Amino acid sequence: MQLESSLDRFLRRTSPVVRSQFLPQTEIRKLNSLWHPWEREKVEYFTLEDLWHCYDEWSAYGAGVPIVLSSGETLVQYYVPYLSAIQIFTSSSSVNRFRDDLELGECEIRDSFSDSWSEENENEKLWRLDGCSSDDGGSEQDSPWHLNERLGYLYVQYFEKSTPCTRVPLMDKITELARRYPGLKSLRSVDLSPASWMAVAWYPIYHIPMGRTIRDLSTCFLSYHTLSSSFQDMDIEDDIECAQRKRKEGEGISLPPFGLATYKMQGIVWASGKSGQDRERLMSLSSVADSWLKQLGVQHPDFNFFTGSWRG
Secondary structure, X not given: OOOOOHHHHHHHHOOOEEOOEEOOHHHHOOOOOOOOOOOOOOOEEOEHHHHHHHOHHHHHHOEEEEEEOOOOOEEEEEEEEEEEEEEEEEOHHHHHHHHHHHHHOOOHHHHHOXXXXXXXXXXXXXXXXXXXXXXXXXXXXXXXOOOEOOOXXXXXXXXXXXXXXXXXXXXXXXXXXXXXXXXXXXXXXXXXXXXXXXXXXXXXXXXXXXXXXXXXXXXXXXXEEEOOHHHOOOOOOOOHHHHHOOOOOOOOEEOOOOEEEEEOOOOOOOOOOHHHXXXXXXXXXXXXXXXXXXXXXXXXXXXXXXXXXXXX
């Protein structure tokens, strides 16, 4: 059995494991067949509120990741999570419960990402929630709520663009957003379309034992996570280790990143394991994140900064 590399430990220690709940039989038949095409006797889900609880302690004290240096020395590096981006698509029935809250809400959040796009086509304009109110006389097709049956209705989206030193930890940002978008606390994973996702920026704060600066530990990470039950229990990698970690029914639901980007990646600490497999894994995860954003037609400021790219 292969030993865990530093990258393995980072991905495991920063993957939230959310409390699992079972959907009542009466509600299973109401699930969107496009998002949940498989017939199941039992359907597990998690609430977004429980998901955010996973980040509570990390936001306050940081997530500790054991790291083995090239010298053989072991230390624990702590990372604080920040909400980098989120898009939540849901069904019309779920949207209707929160529609009034959004239309009456302030427009500061919408303005915070309104210039994240440069050139837009007509379809991309449907993704934006410009303006602070809607026209009561408008048709559903003209409404910013409308997208399409497969992706669902865009309930909320947020893209962080401020510098790291001025950001607040993930839990504080979610609490702020939830005042305008209460569904961030009450929606369930089964309510969300497969297009729902979030990105978390992880910045290093300190390591134990302290006392010296280690260049390899200045690396920052950007992890991408799906939020819908449609991807639940799907292995990110089809290897033996993943099979051994297969979740049992009723255990917490893990949300490992499907994509990853890095910044200030130096030295060999993060790419030294498994005979070069970590380096290939990093490239693969970055490529998947890039493909995801392109598929959704999204400009993610942090991803562009981390990778030094900009798609106009």
